[in-house]
Amino acid sequence: MSRTLIVTGGASGIGAGIVGAALAEGWRVAVFDLPGPGLDDAKERLRDEKVVCLGVNVTEEAAVVAAVDEVEQTLGPIAGVVNSAGIGRNTPIFETTADQFRDILNINVVGSFLVAREAARAMQGRGGAIVNITSVSGVQGSEGRVAYGSSKGAVNTMTRIMAVELAPEGLRVNAVAPGPVDTPMAQKWHGEAERRLWCSSIPMRRYGAVSEIVSATLFLLDDEKAGYVTGQTLSVDGGFTIAGLMNGSED
Numbered sequence: 001m002s003r004t005l006i007v008t009g010g011a012s013g014i015g016a017g018i019v020g021a022a023l024a025e026g027w028r029v030a031v032f033d034l035p036g037p038g039l040d041d042a043k044e045r046l047r048d049e050k051v052v053c054l055g056v057n058v059t060e061e062a063a064v065v066a067a068v069d070e071v072e073q074t075l076g077p078i079a080g081v082v083n084s085a086g087i088g089r090n091t092p093i094f095e096t097t098a099d100q101f102r103d104i105l106n107i108n109v110v111g112s113f114l115v116a117r118e119a120a121r122a123m124q125g126r127g128g129a130i131v132n133i134t135s136v137s138g139v140q141g142s143e144g145r146v147a148y149g150s151s152k153g154a155v156n157t158m159t160r161i162m163a164v165e166l167a168p169e170g171l172r173v174n175a176v177a178p179g180p181v182d183t184p185m186a187q188k189w190h191g192e193a194e195r196r197l198w199c200s201s202i203p204m205r206r207y208g209a210v211s212e213i214v215s216a217t218l219f220l221l222d223d224e225k226a227g228y229v230t231g232q233t234l235s236v237d238g239g240f241t242i243a244g245l246m247n248g249s250e251d
């Protein structure tokens with residue numbers, strides 16, 4: 001099998017989990033992440049002819065165009081994309097500045113759009129799948145997520161629009177919306193009180209594992225298993241987004 005997958009944010013957390021699992025499934029993998037120690041570690045870890053690790057800021061249009069072209073030249077035809085690069089913030093409305101809001105929209109929405117658009121241009125007419133990693137914060141109105149939640153809600157809408165417009169090209173576009181997952185991002189933003197709050201609001205009373213987000217993503221990438229699924233946002237969240245009254249959530 002010679003299918004190439006681009007994973008943005010593939011040097012850390014959920015993206016890194018997807019890279020490892022995709023390689024085990026036989027994909028060739030291109031990691032797009034910011035230049036720096038995280039990407040250097042990934043290069044060291046992933047010494048394999050089936051992998052390229054590129055220093056790409058997904059918000060920079062020319063860099064994304066060049067990187068997608070380089071991937072097609074070095075690894076062969078792109079057949080899948082996972083947009084996992086993202087940043088989060090938990091900031092009340094009155095403390096959220098325009099710069100913070102723009103920064104989050106730029107990386108989470110514009111960055112995902114640029115990579116999806118360029119990969120779709122390459123995959124046009126020959127088939128492929130795009131999966132955007134969004135968040136339950138893009139579905140529910142949680143406090144402190146005015147910028148982050150808005151960005152993920154935008155990605156969910158973008159997923160539906162791209163699914164419709166790209167279906168005639170043989171491309172499927174879906175999203176995975178994780179609940180809280182123990183990654184460097186969650187470790188940075190979730191203190192003890194926040195972790196208790198999450199667990200009391202989740203019917204399954206726990207954080208998700210990276211492997212649980214990875215398997216949902218690989219399912220949506222798979223044309224045999226998910227060949228008739230497009231435009232969907234699959235919540236992988238222990239029931240957080242469907243929950244109503246729960247016994248014990250006052251503990």
Ligand SMILES: NC(=O)c1ccc[n+]([C@@H]2O[C@H](COP(=O)([O-])OP(=O)(O)OC[C@H]3O[C@@H](n4cnc5c(N)ncnc54)[C@H](O)[C@@H]3O)[C@@H](O)[C@H]2O)c1
Pocket residue numbers: 008009010011012013014015032033034038056057058059083084085086087088107111133134135136177178179180181182183184185186
């Ligand atoms: N961890 C969670 O609890 C959680 C929950 C819901 C959704 N998510 C989403 O999952 C995705 C992955 O999150 P994670 O927890 O693995 O975070 P992470 O911080 O471990 O990984 C994110 C990666 O994205 C990269 N990145 C950031 N800005 C970039 C840019 N401009 N260009 C290229 N790469 C960039 C970072 O360098 C990092 O390697 C994010 O989109 C996040 O919003 C995470």
